[in-house]
Amino acid sequence: MSTHPLVTSDLMVPRNFIQAVRESGYLNLSTALAELIDNSLQAGASEVVISASTDRASGLPQIVVEDNGTGMSRRELEDCLRFGGSARFNERSSFGRFGMGLPAASLSQARRVEVVAWQNGGPAFQVALDVDAIAAGEPTTLDARRVGPSETESGCRVTWRSCDRIDYRRIGWLERALRRDLGRMYRRFLSSGLSLTINGTAIDADDPLLLTKRIEGVTASIVFDERAYELTTASGGTAQVRVRFTILPVHRWHRLDNVTKRRLGIVGGGGVSVLRAGREIAHGWYLMGAKRKENYDDWWRLLPTHYIRLCTLRSLIPPSTVVTP
16 A cells, blocks of 8 residues: 655645645635535435534534445545545536545644545545644654444544634534534535434525525515526636525515524525535625625525536626615
């Protein structure tokens, strides 16, 4: 079995590089954790189990993500924590593209990441990256080591230890934040049968357009015809973007108290949700330039989806298009 050094000395300085990777710019814990869930879905998983706890020794959160996907071969496992080490490098048909997500997302939140995988009922193998060991100049390889028999036919387990970048120190708060964000990000997969749980509790699909959530007997409704745009990609291909607007029933919901409206996602959730391959990759206040957000902006929602690659959406909506309650 060959040895894979983490980096070569003539390309980069390992201790500086690994510290720089920790500043890779994930918006929050949910967007980083989504990289792991994306990998599970690409591996054909129908069940993803998230466990969040507090490490007694450090007092820091620890997160484990385990799935029932196809797992990885020993060689694939030894490549999975190498930056750019993806069997799907430059693939545009799904989530990832460059093989940076797993190591970058993991180290953006944790000081140590461990990946265990097994296939066909065979033994489980593990690889790991440790920020402190690399920063100290200790030799680091990604040779997989056997850690025991597998408990299921195939699967993968990723453990984040010493999560010093997570804002939530109370596990209850962390659970609620993940349940809200992941329910919105993976709503289409959850509605199609994906089992996604955190600490034993199922995460429910959460539609920010409020088309599927009935409140006071009514839902939001589509306004305007769906708009479709075909754009030319950098490689000369085309990318299709579809855009839908919804408007919330102001006359039925405005009487609700503010606490209820916020809990149900009526206020605080307005704006744009961008999907790629069925998964939300961006959510917030986009496309409106320097316009100041007003209270009435909570009452409309926008959903662009694209099927090949992320496209610039700033010019997609005609300036004359105005949505008001």
